[in-house]
Amino acid sequence: MDTPAALLDTVKLQRNIQRMQQRADSLGVHLRPHVKTHKCAPVVAAQLAAGARGITVSTLKEAEYFFELGIEDILYAVCIAPHKLPQALALWRRGCALTLITDSLAGASAIVDFGKEHGATFAVMIEIDCDGHRSGVKPQAPLLLDIAAVLGDRLAGVITHAGESYGLDTPDALQAIAEQERARCVEAAQRIRASGQPCPQVSVGSTPTALSAANLDGVTELRAGVYAFFDLVMHNIGVCRLDELALSVLTTVIGHQPEKGWIITDAGWMAMSRDRGTQSQQHDFGYGQVCDEHGEPIAGLLLGSANQEHGVAQFAHTDLDVVTRFPLGTRLRILPNHACATGAQFGSYSALLENGQRQDWPRLRGW
16 A cells, blocks of 8 residues: 555444444434544445435535435535525525524525525524634523524524633533533423424534533434544544554655664654644644554554644654664555544545455545
């Protein structure tokens, strides 16, 4: 194989998919996987085969791509910009059950007005801010009912994402944020219903909260994405083991700086991405955990720095003869900090199948 290459262990992938599906089933909710992590048709097929209902996307290009493959139930989980409404209309007219989201009066009005002008009735969910992490309407805010009133019968429900869960790393803290996510989204739905409007869907989710929730009473669907691959950030949070990470980057040793103990590889940040998500966590993995060619982590060896096409792997403290231990041409694998970001660097995955064969699985890119 040429390097760098994105390797996808399909045995681990399938186990991860089954784990989350069983979790959703045990909590009594539908699983709507977020496909932004992998953007890959065979992975989506495996998720749907396991029992997922519909998908979540982060771009309308993803919605178009997966609709072409026969998936009709699609949630576009980014507040839609008005200039993208014609693109959404084209999908709707072709029969796509596309759900949009908004968190503002201006956004709700733009969707409704555009729909009336073109004879389209979009299903719309209101994004709820459950933790102050990013966007959304506070569940107690008067604005929530104002948006609901503008949407009227287009209102499909409420949606939230506890992004603050990514900053936690204990079971108690994760369970608490999962309950906060659930409770505040359910509260928003109850307020809308009390105002006299239906609010059928209550959608919550992130990989950490999905794997930590004690119950999802009042919730109808669970969304999660990175669970299919997992990554070092998820490992630091405590929701997966290192041997559950399905994605790695195959790289080749292309040189050394023996006096510094450096191993130069052909996987720089163009392969791993610039994401340093573990830097703020208790264990900083640099640009990734280095493994042998079979995927076994090499204790203490991290991709410590990265240029565009050069990666520098190094031990924190060692006088090891790196030239002898890792000679020119040695193949290594690197586990990524953020699977979504690393996957986005590649046009396809080299899928390693259970029977020992390898397949090329294309990956969607762009907007």
